[in-house]
Amino acid sequence: xxxxxxxxxxxxxxxxxxxxxxxxxxDFTRARGGKILTFVxxxxxxxxxxxxxxxxQMERAKxxxxxxxxxxxxxxxxxxxxxDKSYIPAVHFQNNRIPRGEACYTCHTDYTMFGTVHSKWxxxxxxxxxxxxxxxxxxxxxxxxxxxxxxxxxxxxxARSFLETSAHHKTPDMLSLVKANKxxxxxxxxxxTVHDVATMKDGKFWKEPE
Numbered sequence: 001x002x003x004x005x006x007x008x009x010x011x012x013x014x015x016x017x018x019x020x021x022x023x024x025x026x027d028f029t030r031a032r033g034g035k036i037l038t039f040v041x042x043x044x045x046x047x048x049x050x051x052x053x054x055x056x057q058m059e060r061a062k063x064x065x066x067x068x069x070x071x072x073x074x075x076x077x078x079x080x081x082x083x084d085k086s087y088i089p090a091v092h093f094q095n096n097r098i099p100r101g102e103a104c105y106t107c108h109t110d111y112t113m114f115g116t117v118h119s120k121w122x123x124x125x126x127x128x129x130x131x132x133x134x135x136x137x138x139x140x141x142x143x144x145x146x147x148x149x150x151x152x153x154x155x156x157x158x159a160r161s162f163l164e165t166s167a168h169h170k171t172p173d174m175l176s177l178v179k180a181n182k183x184x185x186x187x188x189x190x191x192x193t194v195h196d197v198a199t200m201k202d203g204k205f206w207k208e209p210e
Contacts, residue, residue: 061105122144139198
């Protein structure tokens with residue numbers, strides 16, 4: 001399957017080539033076929049090039065590399081490698097419980113009908129802040145809203161390790177409360193150590209095997 005970048009470049013090259021043809025043979029546009037060609041060159045091909053470029057960049061925006069490309073996110077990237085099982089993102093990242101290439105996107109996307117749209121919209125806001133806004137300190141970065149258990153259960157629901165862990169049975173109704181999002185996985189003194197960038201400076205870090 002052709003890469004979207006290759007398709008995009010092909011559309012751009014074809015558009016430029018046909019634009020030159022139309023410019024040099026302006027009289028050709030008087031004919032019906034010439035008018036159709038002009039429509040394709042000046043409207044359809046640029047639109048297709050724009051669409052493929054947009055699709056390519058939106059896919060690239062899912063990558064962990066893209067998310068960590070801003071300097072302010074560097075410590076969050078480091079937290080994925082800290083050798084501490086209490087750091088939930090690190091445990092998931094190091095044990096391949098999430099795709100390493102799309103680690104940030106996997107955990108921070110709302111798994112709803114328009115979750116991807118919401119995530120991309122927030123991403124555009126981050127790009128705006130990076131270039132035109134006031135960049136916060138890493139420790140001041142907060143979630144837009146409390147992490148919904150839905151994002152955890154997207155992968156863990158039905159998993160034996162989740163259902164049979166003794167810590168999930170401290171009370172008879174604990175699992176049902178978690179599934180109903182009435183007892184938070186992330187903020188109920190359970191899995192509350194996430195990207196603790198302010199306290200990991202002296203921590204031990206795991207090195208990914210080459």
